[in-house]
Amino acid sequence: MIPLAGLLVGILAGLVFDVSVPLELQPYLPIAIVAALDAVFGGIRAVIEGIFNDKVFVVSFIANVLIAAFIVFLGDQLGVGSQLSTAVIVVLGIRIFTNVATIRRHIFHA
Numbered sequence: 001m002i003p004l005a006g007l008l009v010g011i012l013a014g015l016v017f018d019v020s021v022p023l024e025l026q027p028y029l030p031i032a033i034v035a036a037l038d039a040v041f042g043g044i045r046a047v048i049e050g051i052f053n054d055k056v057f058v059v060s061f062i063a064n065v066l067i068a069a070f071i072v073f074l075g076d077q078l079g080v081g082s083q084l085s086t087a088v089i090v091v092l093g094i095r096i097f098t099n100v101a102t103i104r105r106h107i108f109h110a
Contacts, residue, residue, distance in 0.1 A: 038064055042057075050105045
């Protein structure tokens with residue numbers, strides 16, 4: 001019940017307040033979102049498997065976002081930002097689809 005209330009409060013806050021991302025941070029936003037989704041689907045998988053730990057989830061969530069953003073930042077500094085962004089998206093995409101496949105198998109027993 002509390003996570004659902006937190007989600008509702010977050011959605012309402014996003015609708016009420018005008019949130020804008022500074023121009024210099026905009027290249028990192030898609031990467032951060034995909035990294036956060038990876039942690040979320042990993043957390044859902046852990047809940048279904050009965051091994052969820054809230055501390056692990058929070059650390060994983062923050063670490064995924066920071067590491068992914070750092071890799072893209074490093075790529076920008078080296079002049080290969082788009083290639084490293086693509087690499088991060090591919091790796092995290094594979095992890096997301098793996099977690100979703102596991103969740104689907106648990107739900108549908110297939």
